[in-house]
Amino acid sequence: RNPMIMCVSHMISAALALAAGLSLPVVGRARAFRTPSRPISISNSGAAQRVLVTDGLAPAALDALAAGGADVTSRSLTEDELCAGALAAYDAVIIRSATTLRADALSAGAAGRLRVVGRAGVGVDNIDVAGAHASGVTVVNTPSASTASVVEMTLALLFAAARNLPAADRGLRSGEWLKPPARGSRLGSELAGKNLGLLGFGRIARGVAAAAAALGMRVFAYSPHAASETASPLGVTLLPSAEELFCTCSHVSLHCALTPQTRLLVGGEMLERMPAVGPDGAACGSHLINVARGGIADEAAVAAALHAGTLTSYASDVFDQEPLPADHPLLGCPGFIGTPHIGGATREAQDRVGLQIAAAVLAVLDGRVPEDGVVGVA
Known part of the structure; x- marks a missing residue:
C-alpha cells in the first residue's frame, strides 16, 4: 500500500464524516450498492498513480488527489480517443455526466493501466458497469454528496x-x-x-x-x-x-x-x-x-x-x-x-462530490474498499 494515498484518503473520509453532520438529515437506508466483502486487489509499485479528470472537479478535490500522491491530468476525451484506448495510460478516470464510458472504451483502457472509474455524482447510466466489471475495472460514485x-x-x-x-x-x-x-x-x-x-x-x-x-x-x-x-x-x-x-x-x-x-x-x-x-x-x-x-x-x-x-x-x-x-x-x-441539469450545482454539493470521489478513488488505488458508493467491483 502507498502510505501517502492511505493517509490522505483517511483524512478526506474523516472530514466528510464531520461535514455530514451539517447536511440535510435523511431518514432510512440508501439504495443498496453491490459492495464487495473482500479487499480490492490493485497492484501498486509505489510509483505515482495517474488519474484523469475529464469533466472538471472542485479545486479542493484536485488538491486532495495530488496530496494523495496522484499524478492528475484534467482534459476531456472524444469518443474516438476513448475507443482507441486513451484510458490505458491512466490508473483511474473520474467523470461526470458529460462523458460516456462504453464497454469497448473500458476494455481498451483495462488492457493498459485502467483499474478504477469514479463517477462524480450519483447516476451511473453513462457507464457500462457490467462492461467495467468484465474488464476488471472497479466503479465508484458519490451517492450522498448532492x-x-x-x-x-x-x-x-x-x-x-x-x-x-x-x-x-x-x-x-x-x-x-x-x-x-x-x-x-x-x-x-x-x-x-x-x-x-x-x-x-x-x-x-x-x-x-x-x-x-x-x-x-x-x-x-x-x-x-x-x-x-x-x-x-x-x-x-x-x-x-x-x-x-x-x-x-x-x-x-x-x-x-x-x-x-x-x-x-x-x-x-x-x-x-x-x-x-x-x-x-x-x-x-x-x-x-x-x-x-x-x-x-x-x-x-x-x-x-x-x-x-x-x-x-x-x-x-x-x-x-x-x-x-x-x-x-x-x-x-x-x-x-x-433548468439545465443544475440540481447538484451548488458550492456545497460540488465540494462534497469532489472530496468524496477523491477519497473513493484513492482508497481503491490503495487496495481498500471505500466506505460508500461502490457500484461494481471486479
Missing part, C-alpha cells in the same frame, strides 16, 4: 410549478402585469393539502418527503425496493404500483434511476391518470417534476399533454438529450419549466 441540493431543487420546482413563477417573471420583464384575473395569468394553488407522489424512494425522495410533509402535503411513494419501516417514520404511504401513484397524486416527482425498465415509463396514459383536484377540493391542476433522468418521462408525450391541457405543468432539470436542442418540442409548450 442529496441536500437536489432535495432543495425539487422543492424549488414544486413551488415554481404551483405558482407559475417563471411565466409571471417573464410577463413582468415584458411589461405585462399577469396578476389574476388578468388575461394570460393562471391562479396558483397551495401545496398544503395536496397529494405528492414520489416515483422512487432513495435518499433524495426521502428528503423531499420530509420537507413536503412539513409543508402539509400528503406524501405517497412507489418503489419496488421501498420498505414500510423506512416509509412509516416519514408519514409516507407506499402504493403497490406506479399506475396507482399517478391515479392518486396531482403532484408527482420522479426520483428513480434510469434503467431499461424505467425508460419512457411516464407516458401519455400515465399522465391522463393524474387528478387535477386535490383532496382538499382545490382545482390545483396536475404537475410533474423531474430531477432524476430525462429518459424516464416520454418527452413527446409530455409535450402533447401540456398542449392538450391534460398536464398543467412539467418542471424538469433533466432531459433525454443534453444540452436541450433549440427546436425541442417542450420549449414551445405552455406550462413547461426547464
Whole structure:
C-alpha cells in the first residue's frame, strides 16, 4: 500500500464524516450498492498513480488527489480517443455526466493501466458497469454528496410549478402585469393539502418527503425496493404500483434511476391518470417534476399533454438529450419549466462530490474498499 494515498484518503473520509453532520438529515437506508466483502486487489509499485479528470472537479478535490500522491491530468476525451484506448495510460478516470464510458472504451483502457472509474455524482447510466466489471475495472460514485441540493431543487420546482413563477417573471420583464384575473395569468394553488407522489424512494425522495410533509402535503411513494419501516417514520404511504401513484397524486416527482425498465415509463396514459383536484377540493391542476433522468418521462408525450391541457405543468432539470436542442418540442409548450441539469450545482454539493470521489478513488488505488458508493467491483 502507498502510505501517502492511505493517509490522505483517511483524512478526506474523516472530514466528510464531520461535514455530514451539517447536511440535510435523511431518514432510512440508501439504495443498496453491490459492495464487495473482500479487499480490492490493485497492484501498486509505489510509483505515482495517474488519474484523469475529464469533466472538471472542485479545486479542493484536485488538491486532495495530488496530496494523495496522484499524478492528475484534467482534459476531456472524444469518443474516438476513448475507443482507441486513451484510458490505458491512466490508473483511474473520474467523470461526470458529460462523458460516456462504453464497454469497448473500458476494455481498451483495462488492457493498459485502467483499474478504477469514479463517477462524480450519483447516476451511473453513462457507464457500462457490467462492461467495467468484465474488464476488471472497479466503479465508484458519490451517492450522498448532492442529496441536500437536489432535495432543495425539487422543492424549488414544486413551488415554481404551483405558482407559475417563471411565466409571471417573464410577463413582468415584458411589461405585462399577469396578476389574476388578468388575461394570460393562471391562479396558483397551495401545496398544503395536496397529494405528492414520489416515483422512487432513495435518499433524495426521502428528503423531499420530509420537507413536503412539513409543508402539509400528503406524501405517497412507489418503489419496488421501498420498505414500510423506512416509509412509516416519514408519514409516507407506499402504493403497490406506479399506475396507482399517478391515479392518486396531482403532484408527482420522479426520483428513480434510469434503467431499461424505467425508460419512457411516464407516458401519455400515465399522465391522463393524474387528478387535477386535490383532496382538499382545490382545482390545483396536475404537475410533474423531474430531477432524476430525462429518459424516464416520454418527452413527446409530455409535450402533447401540456398542449392538450391534460398536464398543467412539467418542471424538469433533466432531459433525454443534453444540452436541450433549440427546436425541442417542450420549449414551445405552455406550462413547461426547464433548468439545465443544475440540481447538484451548488458550492456545497460540488465540494462534497469532489472530496468524496477523491477519497473513493484513492482508497481503491490503495487496495481498500471505500466506505460508500461502490457500484461494481471486479
